[in-house]
Amino acid sequence: MLDKLDFLLALAQERHFGRAAEACGVTQPTLSAGVKQLEDALGVRLVERGARFHGFTPEGMRALEWARRIVGDARAMRQDIDALKRGVVGHLRIAVIPTALPMVSQLTTPYRAQHPDVRFTILSSTSLEIGSALDNLEVDAGVTYLDNEPLGRVSVVPIWREGYRLVTSADDTFGDRDKVTWREVSRLPLCLLTPNMQNRRIVETLLREAGGSPSPTLESNSTEVLLSHVRTGAWSSVLPQSFGDSVSLPPKIRSIPIVEPEVVHTVGLVVPHRDPTTPATTALVATAKALAVKVSGVGQA
Structure with a gap:
């Protein structure tokens, strides 16, 4: 079941059967068959089909919400169990608004000092892309504005106030x-x-x-x-x-x-709203809170 939910998530991200199959490391017929099997198991049509991908049905959109939750929890469970054996390990993918990129090393460097077996991928993204990437499980966290536009279902850690x-x-x-x-x-x-x-x-x-x-x-x-x-x-x-x-x-x-006026906005860490969180994400939140104390005066006008 999990592999078929992964197919659904890849299709939501790529909006194309061939690219989704490539992202999952399978052939297009395998992906299409997996989605069809999921539809048969649920008894509803999930994908609007034609010569190409045309989107999800209303039932497909609801299934996609569940897929994100189930796959995210399954990944979190694997990481949590693995951490009991090996400590905090793995790969953290962090999407960051361009203007905050120079500050990210202040987050990743102390994190790595505490957890040297975690590796990072830092991506430059717009705030809207960060929200979408978190929803689609493409990234584990984001650094973005917190108080100007809707963030969606996330947990936040304010870090600095931006003038x-x-x-x-x-x-x-x-x-x-x-x-x-x-x-x-x-x-x-x-x-x-x-x-x-x-x-x-x-x-x-x-x-x-x-x-x-x-x-x-x-x-x-x-x-x-x-x-x-x-x-x-x-x-x-x-x-x-x-x-x-x-x-x-x-x-x-x-x-x-x-x-005239002096304007400030809050920038901080956003992570998926999930309980429990993965050990790597829990450690990232703790590092962000420590950074917030350290730079509490940075960016204030």
């Missing part, structure tokens, strides 16, 4: 200022993250509320690309304070507080 800064050349319009307003920022040629990023949605809302009409002259899903353009002196950007604190800015690049 916003104008990142600009010291020779640019406001390069000699100690602070700037959102209205002033709205008049600059900006390079910003792409609209699918929650940071971009936050920044655009603040610029509009200040009377501006956000129209960046360059956008990217990479903070490195944004910084490389700020370095030219022809662009400015709006990035979180913690990003500037964690990344060495070039000598002539300044990070200036933005006020």
Whole structure:
């Protein structure tokens, strides 16, 4: 039964029979037969079929919710039993919003010092992708904004409060200022993250509320690309304070507080809402709580 539920989860993720089969390491006929056997066992049609995948039936969507719960619990059970024999081991997959990536080493490094047999995969993801990946069991945890958009069914650990800064050349319009307003920022040629990023949605809302009409002259899903353009002196950007604190800015690049209003959002760890949690996830939550105490002043405007 578990292997057939895995097939269903892969199909939800890939939206394609062939790619789902490849993700599961089986042939497409094997995957299709497994899904059909699951349908026969439940007595309902789960998948809208045609020449290609067309989505799930209402019964299929409900079965998918159960599949996520059952497969997640089965994986957690295996890890829990394994931990009794070998301690905390395994593989943690953590999805992180781009602006928080420089901070992740402060989470993974003390974790590894306590649990050296755990390995990590760190993925750059949007907040929406993090929610979806947690639902589909593609990642074990996420680092994202906690208080701006709905998170879904997760447990959260607030870590730091995030303020916003104008990142600009010291020779640019406001390069000699100690602070700037959102209205002033709205008049600059900006390079910003792409609209699918929650940071971009936050920044655009603040610029509009200040009377501006956000129209960046360059956008990217990479903070490195944004910084490389700020370095030219022809662009400015709006990035979180913690990003500037964690990344060495070039000598002539300044990070200036933005006020009127002074806005902060909370960033933290999100993990699936499950009881009991896996030993690896339990240890990650404990490490996040310790980090929150350590950096309690970071990012506050």
